[in-house]
Amino acid sequence: xxxATRQPATPAPTVPPRLIATDLDGTLLRDDKSVSARTVAAxxxxxxxxxxxxxxxxxxxxxxxxxxxxxxxxxxxxxxxxAAVVDLHGGPGTHRFVKIRELVRENALxxxxxxxxxxxxxxxxVEQTYGFHQEPEYPKLHMEVPDTLAPAEKLLAPDGVAxxxxxxxxxxxxxxxxxxxxxxxxxxxxxxxxxxxxxSPSALLEISGxxxxxxxxxxxxxxxxxxxxxxxxxxxxxxxxxxxxxxxGRSYAMGNAHPDVVxxxxxxxxxxxxxxxxxxxxxxxxxxxxx
Numbered sequence: 289x290x291x292a293t294r295q296p297a298t299p300a301p302t303v304p305p306r307l308i309a310t311d312l313d314g315t316l317l318r319d320d321k322s323v324s325a326r327t328v329a330a331x332x333x334x335x336x337x338x339x340x341x342x343x344x345x346x347x348x349x350x351x352x353x354x355x356x357x358x359x360x361x362x363x364x365x366x367x368x369x370x371a372a373v374v375d376l377h378g379g380p381g382t383h384r385f386v387k388i389r390e391l392v393r394e395n396a397l398x399x400x401x402x403x404x405x406x407x408x409x410x411x412x413x414v415e416q417t418y419g420f421h422q423e424p425e426y427p428k429l430h431m432e433v434p435d436t437l438a439p440a441e442k443l444l445a446p447d448g449v450a451x452x453x454x455x456x457x458x459x460x461x462x463x464x465x466x467x468x469x470x471x472x473x474x475x476x477x478x479x480x481x482x483x484x485x486x487x488s489p490s491a492l493l494e495i496s497g498x499x500x501x502x503x504x505x506x507x508x509x510x511x512x513x514x515x516x517x518x519x520x521x522x523x524x525x526x527x528x529x530x531x532x533x534x535x536x537g538r539s540y541a542m543g544n545a546h547p548d549v550v551x552x553x554x555x556x557x558x559x560x561x562x563x564x565x566x567x568x569x570x571x572x573x574x575x576x577x578x579x
Contacts, residue, residue, distance in 0.1 A: 370505035
């Protein structure tokens with residue numbers, strides 16, 4: 289597997305980018321979840337200049353309609369924080385899973401039980417390739433109706449709901465704990481049984497398979513294309529973007545980014561509501577044209 293944990297002692301030399309990897313919520317999308325006209329134009333200009341664009345998000349595949357009209361060329365997106373690579377060419381509801389990096393049920397059950405003990409009051413939801421299931425106490429954080437209401441232990445049992453369908457990630461919510469403290473507690477409690485991150489301003493954690501992250505799946509996709517990390521420009525705003533921003537040759541934290549993201553990125557652009565991704569892409573395309 290291609291490494292996704294680069295941390296050079298000195299800045300990587302600037303090389304012409306071949307791929308742009310961008311988060312969606314809080315990054316490419318404005319707060320109203322729209323893609324601005326300026327951003328649409330910038331994405332098209334990048335593709336026309338021969339630079340591939342990958343959407344790399346924590347969103348499930350079924351929430352990708354917001355950008356499905358703006359995929360070019362390969363049409364691929366990395367969803368679920370790296371748990372799936374999805375072909376969006378068919379449009380909403382007709383996407384195809386190209387690669388799946390599942391969270392095996394044994395690890396998921398271990399994570400649920402360990403985190404329950406470390407942070408009593410935690411409640412869970414389960415994200416599968418097509419289904420979404422949750423505990424009765426899990427709050428309505430998503431604009432959808434769950435397929436099943438049951439305790440996480442039942443949902444994740446070997447003979448549980450949709451047992452033949454891969455689990456992409458589990459969501460853990462706590463009503464009272466500080467979000468960053470919750471993340472630290474969970475990582476200590478669960479250890480290497482799973483990868484834990486967060487992208488919400490609330491105490492909502494996203495738990496994936498060991499080694500699964502935006503960075504590691506992006507590294508796999510780039511290796512398949514013969515693209516090195518130095519040739520990647522990445523954008524993000526929340527802790528689930530940190531590994532990707534560290535791995536990419538050039539990376540930008542949004543003006544609205546979490547402090548950990550600002551520390552991880554090699555640069556910073558303006559906020560998502562000011563089209564910060566488009567600002568940088570325009571500069572990259574101009575550099576390409578001058579060269």
